[in-house]
Amino acid sequence: MPEEDAPEDSAAPRWRRRKEARPREIVDAALTVFGERGFAAARLEDVAARAGVSKGTLYLYFPNKEELFKAVVREAILPNLDMAERLLAGAQGPSFAVLETLLTLFATRILTTRAGAIPKLIVAEAGNFPDLARFYYEEVIRRAFALLAAVLERGVARGEFRPVDVDSTVRLIVAPMLMSALWRSSFAALEERPLDVRALLAAHLDALRRALAPEGGPSP
Amino acid sequence: MPEEDAPEDSAAPRWRRRKEARPREIVDAALTVFGERGFAAARLEDVAARAGVSKGTLYLYFPNKEELFKAVVREAILPNLDMAERLLAGAQGPSFAVLETLLTLFATRILTTRAGAIPKLIVAEAGNFPDLARFYYEEVIRRAFALLAAVLERGVARGEFRPVDVDSTVRLIVAPMLMSALWRSSFAALEERPLDVRALLAAHLDALRRALAPEGGPSP
Amino acid sequence: MPEEDAPEDSAAPRWRRRKEARPREIVDAALTVFGERGFAAARLEDVAARAGVSKGTLYLYFPNKEELFKAVVREAILPNLDMAERLLAGAQGPSFAVLETLLTLFATRILTTRAGAIPKLIVAEAGNFPDLARFYYEEVIRRAFALLAAVLERGVARGEFRPVDVDSTVRLIVAPMLMSALWRSSFAALEERPLDVRALLAAHLDALRRALAPEGGPSP
Amino acid sequence: MPEEDAPEDSAAPRWRRRKEARPREIVDAALTVFGERGFAAARLEDVAARAGVSKGTLYLYFPNKEELFKAVVREAILPNLDMAERLLAGAQGPSFAVLETLLTLFATRILTTRAGAIPKLIVAEAGNFPDLARFYYEEVIRRAFALLAAVLERGVARGEFRPVDVDSTVRLIVAPMLMSALWRSSFAALEERPLDVRALLAAHLDALRRALAPEGGPSP
DNA sequence: GATGAATGAGAATTCATTCAT
DNA sequence: GATGAATGAATTCTCATTCAT
Structure with a gap:
């Protein structure tokens, strides 16, 4: 959500910005999913889906579930x-x-x-x-x-x-x-x-x- | 199996007692195991082992893990x-x-x-x-x-x-x-x-x- | 294959015999599958299928792929x-x-x-x-x-x-x-x-x- | 990136050389990595890292792992x-x-x-x-x-x-x-x-x- | 040309539950 | 009643490959 302050169209390197925003987006999604199901029962697949990324992307930013x-x-x-x-x-x-x-x-x-x-x-x-x-x-x-x-x-x-x-x-x-x-x-x-x-x-x-x-x- | 050492005919009280005690023994074992690992992570196999019965026996007394x-x-x-x-x-x-x-x-x-x-x-x-x-x-x-x-x-x-x-x-x-x-x-x-x-x-x-x-x- | 020497009908406790035969059957299937694909590429699912058992059964007899x-x-x-x-x-x-x-x-x-x-x-x-x-x-x-x-x-x-x-x-x-x-x-x-x-x-x-x-x- | 330290205009020989040397460098890195881990277990990421290029670059020179x-x-x-x-x-x-x-x-x-x-x-x-x-x-x-x-x-x-x-x-x-x-x-x-x-x-x-x-x- | 973020198929392993004996 | 062998769904993590920049 912090990215709202810049208009999307102003030649923004959407991609670069994404990379910086990703960890926060994932953590945010994880907080929700963990909160709903508990750590053990939470499925990383659900975290990924909620963050709008694929399962694999999670592992680009966090080495495993526990570190997430x-x-x-x-x-x-x-x-x-x-x-x-x-x-x-x-x-x-x-x-x-x-x-x-x-x-x-x-x-x-x-x-x-x-x-x-x-x-x-x-x-x-x-x-x-x-x-x-x-x-x-x-x-x-x-x-x-x-x-x-x-x-x-x-x-x-x-x-x-x-x-x-x-x-x-x-x-x-x-x-x-x-x-x-x-x-x-x-x-x-x-x-x-x-x-x-x-x-x-x-x-x-x-x-x-x-x-x-x-x-x-x-x-x- | 410890009950075999008493002759079956002499009112076999030990065996009868055992049979009635089973649920309590299982519940007792379950309390310990659940306490140690949490509900989800607890393995019914461990509960059974601690209660001294087989996994199948659990299901004679409790329809599933949740009811246990x-x-x-x-x-x-x-x-x-x-x-x-x-x-x-x-x-x-x-x-x-x-x-x-x-x-x-x-x-x-x-x-x-x-x-x-x-x-x-x-x-x-x-x-x-x-x-x-x-x-x-x-x-x-x-x-x-x-x-x-x-x-x-x-x-x-x-x-x-x-x-x-x-x-x-x-x-x-x-x-x-x-x-x-x-x-x-x-x-x-x-x-x-x-x-x-x-x-x-x-x-x-x-x-x-x-x-x-x-x-x-x-x-x- | 060693079980062929006893006729099936002679009140044989098929089940008991099975348990004893299983490890050999699994090892046998594993030899074939490993031989065909190599250890790493072999899928335990294939080993199980060839042995005529489910994936889970493998783990009843061998703690993991390497031990198998x-x-x-x-x-x-x-x-x-x-x-x-x-x-x-x-x-x-x-x-x-x-x-x-x-x-x-x-x-x-x-x-x-x-x-x-x-x-x-x-x-x-x-x-x-x-x-x-x-x-x-x-x-x-x-x-x-x-x-x-x-x-x-x-x-x-x-x-x-x-x-x-x-x-x-x-x-x-x-x-x-x-x-x-x-x-x-x-x-x-x-x-x-x-x-x-x-x-x-x-x-x-x-x-x-x-x-x-x-x-x-x-x-x- | 080491090539940036040479001025682009002075015949830029280093850069040209680099470009031609790339395939050989990659193959060389691959030999090492394959040798250490085996073909299947070798990670192209490691090959790329050892060759000093990005994963994507590998695919500019070789269509896939097997051809490499x-x-x-x-x-x-x-x-x-x-x-x-x-x-x-x-x-x-x-x-x-x-x-x-x-x-x-x-x-x-x-x-x-x-x-x-x-x-x-x-x-x-x-x-x-x-x-x-x-x-x-x-x-x-x-x-x-x-x-x-x-x-x-x-x-x-x-x-x-x-x-x-x-x-x-x-x-x-x-x-x-x-x-x-x-x-x-x-x-x-x-x-x-x-x-x-x-x-x-x-x-x-x-x-x-x-x-x-x-x-x-x-x-x- | 070069990058590296993103993808997603694929596989080992676990364990509640069933059921033939 | 009691057993324990068998099942198979479910989940984490990996990595070759792609493609927007």
Whole structure:
């Protein structure tokens, strides 16, 4: 989709542009297909078809299915992590506001996009593809956890949060967001009323605010 | 074949027992194998081998792989749900204590047993086996959610909890437990320090207590 | 084909017998197909079809194509080597007669049977399947060379042969037989007059007799 | 692309040379790659890479893989055959010396060069590419055999050799040389002591001299 | 002439399921 | 009831060949 900015007719070397766009198109198609079927059950043929190329072309850009998957994760998750890290680095306001921004970011950039399928994919395949699990653990989980831990520590240091077990609290913060992502992948189709992510996020933030408030002090 | 050593005529109880025990043995083996490889990647051959029967025998008791999986879920989860429901029905003390008991029950009866693999299995396969998803949604999730909703409503009614968005709060309660189960299935092997479920549960209960405390009032 | 010796109707457990016969039937079919197309180009589908089984059945008996090939070699070559070794062990007459018997054995048991395709197969695939090459080198070539070396040394010791460079002479003895095998696999179809193995063997033995005769003495 | 560094206008000799040299460079690369992997397993991509051109360029000079292979054979073998025929035509000394020269020629110009891989290639692929087999049979084998037959007949006519079965004897002469070539392609890598071609050639010539010597007369 | 992106037919292997014994 | 031999559909990956640039 990034290629829309140039008109097709202006002597554009369509082919050259194609080559540069291909990997992204394929990764994009792969995200969709993997999201729908899971990694193992996804057929590369379907990925190719959706990307508008042949099976063989996939292998021009990715050496195998697993590497294609890694590329999908990289493309869909890492930019958001980068953004989150920049956000924390430049943060100046109260720590709870940072937390709020981060969770909102997750809710809007991951949960409600096709990237929301990735947690399910990882959970489903980690056991069978240890390589994948390690890659995700190192590149995503560690970084995300460190980020949240930093926010918590910042809050405690500034007297905004009561002292907490950081590791456990990071998990408490993440869990509902993750669960929402998994829910969407697994049961969303079965429910009459779709999961109200906005309400859940509000309730989560509300609960967190109370849980993190310093003893006796006001809510953060 | 171990049953041959008992004479057939003396009431042959061992053999009879065996025959009746078969389904359970198979389900048990299946839980292990599914837990290790995931539903799709699990080979019925391995299930049969672990149960000490032949592949063909599996089909005497279960019409196909999917039904076997349902049986696994039924066997591993439903008894715990029954117990939880009975527990709530007979509860008399403070609602938070009920909540505490339920979560502790989950932590000890599911999280740390082979049944802990089931959430991952469901998450992984729900997309490809809508039947399975529906079954689990109806038989497990709905009941579990209703149970927790009942506890929350009881607490609010008794003035122990502040009024909350019940649906969202149920999810907040469940999420960390679920995430622990998924974590074990996916990343436990990669971590030097294993996830400290006990600490997480404590932190979670602590946070919940604060989050549910009536405004201005004491912790529940 | 070995099953013809028992009448089909005599309550024979056809199935059991089948299981025992299968590997040989498959190996037999494989020898033919490999011989016709070469190892790499042979399609397991064709092997299965010729053996009268399905593709899957192949994998019940052989873990992969390469092992099937090894089985083919084992079945087709090793019994003849065994026989040759026994022959030498029990030999009492003149050494040249032993040599003559061995070469005749090769000409009749290998060259003119489907086993004659094996040298070509090995030559063709040794480069791409080092495993295979090693297997053949250890199990066949080494043994065959040792056998012929023993005959030569016996002849020299008994004064029947002049002293020779044993290693080179072994190769001189083997080469024409091998070349005949390769010829049949490669060019036989192109020739109007087929290669006269009998004449070649006679000429070879004649030449060998003269070449091995002790200086000044009579032909061996 | 290395040609860009020369100015286009100054007779651009390098570029012109390059253009004419292309086919030879490609054939040369192909000989190496075919020799290493065999015809079927060789990838034209590797040939192209080694020749320093693109895959597409191959098809400017050769219509397909098979024709490229024929070109390789032509280039590597035919000049040597030409030389051998000229050698025989101009021969004046004893016939055995001619034979000796021819075999030595083979040992030095084929066996120890990259061309030594060709016999293996032909043997391996003759079955699958009858066209190739016919080409090689007509262009190489027939000519080589005729050459040696002529030497033998010359020797017999001059009383240097005893009368022999010419066709068989030609094969006896060729076989050890051929076998050496095949050996190098197949098992050389497995042996601790490499095949001593010089010793084999010496033993072969020695044996031939004895085998061809006229009855009762001196060695030729 | 030269390039290299794109194609798609083709083959090994796996495993849920069947059914003759 | 129990067995396990047999099946064959399904899927990843490779590479000779083409052709727009």
